[in-house]
Amino acid sequence: MKVLVCVKQTFDTEAKIELKDGKIADAGINLIINPYDEVAVEGGIQLKEKKVVDEVVVLSAGSDKAMDAIRTALAMGADRGILIKQDTGADEYARAIALAAAIKEENPDIILAGHVAADDGSSQVPTRIAEILGLPHINVITNVEIADGKATCTCEADGGTLVAEVALPAVISSQVSWNEPRYPSMKGIMQAKKKPVTTADAVAADNKVKIIEFAMPPAKQAGVKIDDEPDVCAAKLADWMLNTVKIEVK
Amino acid sequence: MAGTWVIVEQRDGNIRKVTYEMLSEAKKIGDEVSAVVFGKSVEGMASEFAKYGADKVYAVEGDVFAEYNTGAYVAQLAAMIAEYSPNAVLFAHTFNGRDFASRLAQKLEAGLATDAIAVELSAGRGVFTRAIYAGKAIAKVEVTTNPVLATIRAGVMEVAESAGAGAVVKPAIAATAGDVYQNIKSFVPTVSARPDLTEAETVVSGGRGCKGPDGIKIVETLADLLGAAVGGSRASIDSGWLGHELQVGQTGKVVCPNLYIAAGISGAIQHLAGMSSSKFIAAINTDPEAPIFNVSDFGVVADLFKVIPTLCTELKK
Ligand SMILES: Cc1cc2nc3c(=O)[nH]c(=O)nc-3n(C[C@H](O)[C@H](O)[C@H](O)COP(=O)(O)OP(=O)(O)OC[C@H]3O[C@@H](n4cnc5c(N)ncnc54)[C@H](O)[C@@H]3O)c2cc1C
Ligand SMILES: Nc1ncnc2c1ncn2[C@@H]1O[C@H](COP(=O)(O)O)[C@@H](O)[C@H]1O
Numbered sequence: 001m002k003v004l005v006c007v008k009q010t011f012d013t014e015a016k017i018e019l020k021d022g023k024i025a026d027a028g029i030n031l032i033i034n035p036y037d038e039v040a041v042e043g044g045i046q047l048k049e050k051k052v053v054d055e056v057v058v059l060s061a062g063s064d065k066a067m068d069a070i071r072t073a074l075a076m077g078a079d080r081g082i083l084i085k086q087d088t089g090a091d092e093y094a095r096a097i098a099l100a101a102a103i104k105e106e107n108p109d110i111i112l113a114g115h116v117a118a119d120d121g122s123s124q125v126p127t128r129i130a131e132i133l134g135l136p137h138i139n140v141i142t143n144v145e146i147a148d149g150k151a152t153c154t155c156e157a158d159g160g161t162l163v164a165e166v167a168l169p170a171v172i173s174s175q176v177s178w179n180e181p182r183y184p185s186m187k188g189i190m191q192a193k194k195k196p197v198t199t200a201d202a203v204a205a206d207n208k209v210k211i212i213e214f215a216m217p218p219a220k221q222a223g224v225k226i227d228d229e230p231d232v233c234a235a236k237l238a239d240w241m242l243n244t245v246k247i248e249v250k
Numbered sequence: 251m252a253g254t255w256v257i258v259e260q261r262d263g264n265i266r267k268v269t270y271e272m273l274s275e276a277k278k279i280g281d282e283v284s285a286v287v288f289g290k291s292v293e294g295m296a297s298e299f300a301k302y303g304a305d306k307v308y309a310v311e312g313d314v315f316a317e318y319n320t321g322a323y324v325a326q327l328a329a330m331i332a333e334y335s336p337n338a339v340l341f342a343h344t345f346n347g348r349d350f351a352s353r354l355a356q357k358l359e360a361g362l363a364t365d366a367i368a369v370e371l372s373a374g375r376g377v378f379t380r381a382i383y384a385g386k387a388i389a390k391v392e393v394t395t396n397p398v399l400a401t402i403r404a405g406v407m408e409v410a411e412s413a414g415a416g417a418v419v420k421p422a423i424a425a426t427a428g429d430v431y432q433n434i435k436s437f438v439p440t441v442s443a444r445p446d447l448t449e450a451e452t453v454v455s456g457g458r459g460c461k462g463p464d465g466i467k468i469v470e471t472l473a474d475l476l477g478a479a480v481g482g483s484r485a486s487i488d489s490g491w492l493g494h495e496l497q498v499g500q501t502g503k504v505v506c507p508n509l510y511i512a513a514g515i516s517g518a519i520q521h522l523a524g525m526s527s528s529k530f531i532a533a534i535n536t537d538p539e540a541p542i543f544n545v546s547d548f549g550v551v552a553d554l555f556k557v558i559p560t561l562c563t564e565l566k567k
Contacts, residue, residue: 017386127352160439208361212390223547230556238564
């Protein structure tokens, strides 16, 4: 069996966001694998270690820079990579079309992804890929068991824990609490340089969503800060909660 | 073209508050507002939606809809969209809503704006405001396909009552058991007497400064006094003091309650991503330099173990 992991390269979560000429400035920003996708890569590698699958392929669509995300995944332990060259302005629809075309050629048994990208926060691409390929999709998983051609997933649903089973092949999207991604070892980093990565151009697809503008969120007004005896702090905080926020006490 | 549709989010008849938020927002647009509700037997809920302005209620009933499942729900909604041609369809940005909307969008080869915090709809044009980079920037996007599809973040839109006719429409059923591809083995609700984190009016969160389960107890006592939800920073979740579903932040839940109280939380950028759009923010932290104070309306530099118990006594007065 083969697992394919979709990894998106995103800004470091610590990155300071600024606008330049109406666009999000990317100069000097440290790029990382989307944290959820890192968990998916780890999940794929663990499936290989448990001998559930025998190959882990990573797939990324983006600019040449996305090669770094692929190499990092290879250094963690994935076997080979595919880089689909695509304008980073491609929307979720266009990205899903490009990724699905590459996945179709690979014909994996399990497709792993993150459930959301930390940059645009869309939560769309894996579901769209599943629809294009006519496959089931299970979202926000915190665990998966593979047996008898089926995936049994534990998911963090709203208000509770859902356990759902789907037939393979299937698309499965991770929650960060699934596992703790490993750091690439020195040996892993060396080996990654020699692992095969193929590149191809993205299948053309038009965006269905148009960006009108980017803006910065309204700056928060600095509030009151008191540094006093605990009793005084508590009394003032209670007063603020009751009279400014107007909370109700049960 | 037939107005704005709001997809109801419910489980076993418990309607999520975001449904009312979406109905109230849709009403402002001025077009006809319809609630679309799926379930085994849902007609009885119609009057609930009329109260918040629903002119029509599409009651989609059948065994195959008893529980949310992507295949049947998408097949059914796609058929209804083809029949009734709504201008816009709004979903909740929830576990089910995201899945439903994304799958439907791809089936219709359409655009979708997810996690919208503001909506502008006019003459079949839909422009949405979205928080990107975990709230560090804002993007305004236009969905250029029809109908206009979006998922809406819970807690940002005001609920307003306004009478609608609530006329029940029973659409033709297009989905069959053959459309279901997920076998739901179990759903175990989180047992908690507290409100849902993303729906609560007040959230009290504890961080590493709570130092352990005893500190978390103090936070919980305050939460219960306020009828609030309890949340946590990643530090307190990773330490095992709180369940993962209670993490607030970039890789946890995004909350926008009326009041957010951060106790023993430093205010790392990834935590701020999940709570900085709250209406009021209070922080209790021993470090006067803690970044949480930069986003707080009311900050107290003090030991949470001393302040919170006294605060509880003060509030009870
Ligand atoms: C990719 C990524 C994603 C992340 N996602 C999230 C996320 O979703 N949510 C999240 O929260 N974090 C997230 N983090 C982690 C984040 O960077 C911080 O490490 C985390 O938020 C710190 O939690 P904390 O504020 O509880 O702990 P600390 O930063 O250790 O702060 C503890 C605070 O408690 C104060 N304190 C100590 N004793 C007391 C006392 N007695 N009374 C009052 N105050 C006291 C201290 O002054 C300090 O400010 C993420 C990190 C990464 C890299
Ligand atoms: N350009 C991309 N290349 C590879 N995977 C992607 C890309 N965009 C999105 N994905 C996958 O889809 C998930 C959700 O992304 P999004 O829908 O953008 O929030 C990510 O966590 C990735 O696994």
